[in-house]
Amino acid sequence: MLRTTSSLRNSSSESPLLAHVLMESANPFLTHYKTRPSDTLSSIADSIYAGLVSVDQIKEANSIDDPSVLDVGQNLV
Structure with a gap:
């Protein structure tokens, strides 16, 4: 399942670290x-x-x- 940037941002209220990891994995070529x-x-x-x-x-x-x-x-x- 692909997550959009907005859904990843919504995860940040649950866990800032998790949101950061998910953002990095969504675009790992950073x-x-x-x-x-x-x-x-x-x-x-x-x-x-x-x-x-x-x-x-x-x-x-x-x-x-x-x-x-x-x-x-x-x-x-």
Whole structure:
């Protein structure tokens, strides 16, 4: 089920932290990340996006053709 921004704001009266987490997960690409030598898309999805974003979503958002090739210092959204 997708939540709209207004329904997420209504959640804030119930729990401000929950509303913040839901807002971030509604648009998880707010984070920018610069790749390091040992990074993989899987490790980035798990550690940076806390599993809220899949490898396929990172690939698509960053137009990555080959997920096994990440340039060190590459900026990802």
